[in-house]
Amino acid sequence: MKPIIFDVDTGIDDALAMAYALHSPELEVLGFTTCFGNVAVEDATRNTLTVLEKLDRHIPVFSGANQTLNRGEKKKYPKHVHGEDGLGNTRKEVPSLQASQGNAVDFIIDQVKSRPHEITVIAVGPLTNIALAIKKDPKIMSFVKEVIIMGGAVRVPGNVTPFAEANILSDPDAAELLFSSGLPVTLVGLDVTLQTCLPKSKLGEWRASGKESAQFLAEMTDYYMKAYDSSHPGLGGCALHDPLAVGVAIDSSFVSTVQMNVKVVTEGEETGRTIGQPDRESNIRVCTQVDAERFVKHFLERVIRS
Template sequence: MKKRIILDVDTGIDDALAIGYAVHSPELELLGLTTTFGNISLPEATRNSLVLLEKLNKEIPVYEGADKPYARELFKPYVRHIHGEDGIGNCFSSHPLRSAAAEHAADFIIQQARKYPRELTVIAVGPLTNMALALDRCPELPELLDRLIIMGGAVTVPGNVKPTAEANIYADPEAAEYVLTAGFKLTLVGLDVTMQTLLPQSAVDAWRDQGSELAEFMADMTDFYMQAYQDFKPGIAGCALHDPLAVGVAIAPDFVTTQPMYVAVDTGDSPTVGRTYEISADEASTGAGKTIDVCVEVDAERFLQHFLGRIL
């Protein structure tokens, strides 16, 4: 049986690659996309998701969610220098024909979790605000989901937007703390492993050589991301496949090795706000429920070849 999934996205470039990977993976049934602020604004993330689905020739529903953090005003700037002014490498050319569904993203997640109890996997690859809102509305959500896979955090390595913080967690640390300690069966796919999944320029060039409209769009979009990585870390051998790895873990959990940990998140006015770090069982709050599975190793080459075999 196919694994039923919802992808919760802030559709920038690596989100777009994750969506393409998911829809081309026969093991998965993508029930819908839910969108949030993050890489770009919420309306832009929704628009880009619809644009990409049209290019993929898929009529998967899109549900709009949070436009700001769970417990504070927007404080992390949009990363247009990484994802382009439009969020998809400055490749936006025309508005989508479809619109987002009327239902809120959090309500859609709850509805599907109740429809498919213990059969639904949510893959969250942006800030965790939609999941926090869903928890508020449905406290039993951790028992209803089969698994929550989160692309976020940097438990054993440095951050990327701050020395100690990864972008998705930093964008809404209060939502992250709430979700990570809610008792979900949870896999955290962080910078600990995603920075090892480098997509080489030669692969992107090969997409362009295929000549299809989809291949050229993916190549043009990803070229922008490649250049952003070079600007950030000159000499790096490609761009990291952060969000696609989270999808890969849903398909083949053995792409990664995990370690059970209690994980805390720095919140509020902490100088290290957004930091994700391991704590002991004694330090864990009584509400933490259980440990989460933190990815600590990845078979990067095997995952890369799998991704390349599916993306187009």
């Protein structure tokens, strides 16, 4: 089993990615760390606990960054995509599960220290928690085995601006710090995630399964797909952004990568843009192709598993 720390800003595709990871025997989820991004960090923590409760899993959850590395608090959240609560307005009650004592940054450092060169961090939100951990203890963080990031748009346009993808734009300074840190990084960006599609027809199958967790996932994903109907008319579903990062952690052959030196634009109109130049010496692998059909099939076999 591959030990992972899963860093989330739990909205709808994070929830799908959580279910995929927790139903995959190849992964040992040591804990979830939360960050602002799709929602404020308090909501991200609450949503993470809600998803765990629905999936009947008890995994530690540590609350993390409530603001960017250098730019203060995020002002706007994509409620038109993820709903008022971040879960497609499905969160009906306060979860009975509680977040763990301590904070996300210390949890990441402590886990890496206890298992040097073993732990993979999957990060599917802004990269603030990881950047703060690097700043706090760069020596220990150099023992991270790999960071798999859902973020960036190296060869395609962004999804928030023509230049920038949402997670990188939410904290471009954190992304630049991580990319220049020397840590081994796999960048699972819009270059590949937009080639994946969860068809609307699958939601009916989830509902028909009779499983409470599947009903929950179907209801929230239906909200997400309605946002896609506006932004990507004719797609007939939604992209599996965050789940693909989990897929790469399970089976790296889902994607093809190119080693690149990646820089993040941190000022001006193109803020958040990820600029990649091929470099065989680089520690960053940028996903450029995906076997979308095989990945989506694998995801569907796992996501609503008991």
